[in-house]
Each structure stands twice: as structure tokens, then as C-alpha cells.
Amino acid sequence: MLRLGARSGYDIKRAVDVSTRFFWTISEAQIYPTLARLEEAELIVGHDASQGKRRKRAYELTPDGERALLDWLEDTGPLLFEVRDLGLLKLFFADALEDDAEALLGEMRDRSSRELENLRAQQGPASELALSSGNQFPFLSLRVGVAVHEAIIEATGEIAAEIKAR
Amino acid sequence: MLRLGARSGYDIKRAVDVSTRFFWTISEAQIYPTLARLEEAELIVGHDASQGKRRKRAYELTPDGERALLDWLEDTGPLLFEVRDLGLLKLFFADALEDDAEALLGEMRDRSSRELENLRAQQGPASELALSSGNQFPFLSLRVGVAVHEAIIEATGEIAAEIKAR
């Protein structure tokens, strides 16, 4: 995130909230200790950037940090893919429900619609970032998220139609 | 899982490994303490089902347990949806990579292909379960997983083609 223009912990938090949180969440309480740890390891350097009496610490990558980022990106270890989907979990057991599976499918559909809205709202800013700084992948990765939720909406719609037909 | 025919902790583990793990993982070490907790709460009852010297404990739902399952299914609280996708996370930062984004997209594609194979291999047993016991939703929920991974394969394919074209 520092590489993409974020400077402070607060910047990182806001950036995550509108971008990577769709496929990798972190909480605020993780950010500040992590920045301290990275500075200790000399992968980033921080300096005071307080404005008036409001304190602020701005960080940037060191050459070692840049190297570590690249090593991580180039690492060919297994690409963890983990989903926790309460909707699908309930759907799996929905035979116990007798009738209300349709309501559940509707909720899943609504949930993905809302997520689609959020994702699409981020595509504008992300494509501006692509034009202004040449970083095109934040925009491109949002497209995968869009495709996933479109697929969920389609599949749940089909299933709802089928069980209604019976 | 008890409702769908699993009897022991080991049964549950195997059932999870081929079904819900696609959208909700649990580890072995969670199962046995949880069964003990549920029995304590009288939502399930267990009895000894050892065969010869190999010990085994078989459980079934109590009426209270059946009720609790339904309450959980009918609960209209927010449907948690959380993804941890190391592939998409790396893709987000792939501008630092200069050239190797194609390799990453290929790995993501392969990963989803493997997952598709696993999901499709489970569709057979799941549709048999639907015919034999009337539980159709284990099969139907697998279809959503299939749709998601097909969407990822398509989207990453498109993106790879686009960046190649430049």
C-alpha cells in the first residue's frame, strides 16, 4: 500500500477498506503494530509528519522492503484460497428448512448485489489510479471480484427458479 | 452433518472434507470438543458404538438439537461472506512485478481448475444423496462453488489476454 501512495497507517486503513478487503481483510489493530515491526526489520522507514499538533507518522519502503515485496510476489508457494460463506453453509443444510430456502437464496442474492455495488463504486477511483500512476492491477483485480459476485447472483437465481418449479 | 447421515466425529470430518470445506473449513481438533459441548447442552446424544477393541462414539440429534438447527437456519442475521484469496491479493500489487503477472494469473487459473475438479467429483455422490435421502441442497450448493470457480477462470483468462495484447 505504501508503494501505491499510502503514507500513514490511517491511509493504509482507508485504502484496505475500499480495495483489498474484498479478498483479504485486516483490522485497524493490526496495522500499527505491523508498521512498527516492519520498521524494526528495516523494510520501511518512518519519519514524523505531524501537522501542527496532530501527530502523524509517514512511512516509505526501503530498498530492502522493495526487495521483500518482490520476493513475496514472486514466491511460488501455494496460493491460499479460503472462503467463509454463511449463506452457502446454510444452503448446504437447507433441506431441514422445508420451504424457506427461497428466502435464503434471496438474501444471498441481495448480499452479492450490495457487494457488486461496492466493487463497482471502486472501479472509478481504481481506473483513475491506473491512468495517473500506471498501476493497473488494482483495477483489474476488482474485475475478478465483480465476476465472482455476478456468478453467485446467476447461480442462486437459477437454483431459486428450479426449486420454485417443483 | 448428523442430520445428513454422519454418526461419529470421524464421519463428520470426512463429510466436511468433501463438501462444506469449499465454503466453510473446520479442523479436526475442533470437532471432538464441539461434540462434547453439544452433548453437554443436550442438543445431541451420544452412545458407545465401539467395534471390537476400536472405540467409537455415535451421536444423533435430540429434538432440542433439531430445533436449534432450524433456529440457526431461519435466523435472519447478516450472512457473513469472507474471502482470503492470496492470488487476488498478489494480483492487486502485481504492478510491482513488471512482467510476471501472467505467471500469477496462470497459477490462479490452475488453482481454480483443480478446485473445479474436486467440486465436480463431489457432484456424483451428492446427487446420489439427493435421490436416496431427498436431501437436494448439498448438491445444489456445490453448483454455486462450480459457478464461482468458472467465473474466476474466465476473468483471469480475459485479464491475461488483455495484458498480453499490450
Added chain:
DNA sequence: CCGTGCATGTAAGCAGTTACATGATTTC
């Protein structure tokens, strides 16, 4: 002068994993 946003941090706790430990039975 009040609410919102900017800004940084800590403490306590919990959910879940990894690794370990043990032993019976079946299959090749």
C-alpha cells in the same frame, strides 16, 4: 460548540490451527 473525520495506539480475549499422542483394523 458539536459532529465527523484524521490520527495513533493498547489490552483482553477468542476462535481456530498445528502438532502431537495413541491405538485398532484393513488392505496390499
Added chain:
DNA sequence: GAAATCATGTAACTGCTTACATGCACGG
């Protein structure tokens, strides 16, 4: 007779979240 599978469990740890604590700056 070795390896895989069936079967149950515990201990230690860790990654992460929730909740709390503090204070500045700015717009209405």
C-alpha cells in the same frame, strides 16, 4: 509386515478481532 485408514483426543500457540483510550482539526 508396512502403509493406509479408522478413530479419538489434548496442548500449545497464533493470528486476529473487539473494545477501549486519547486527542487534534475542520466544517456547519
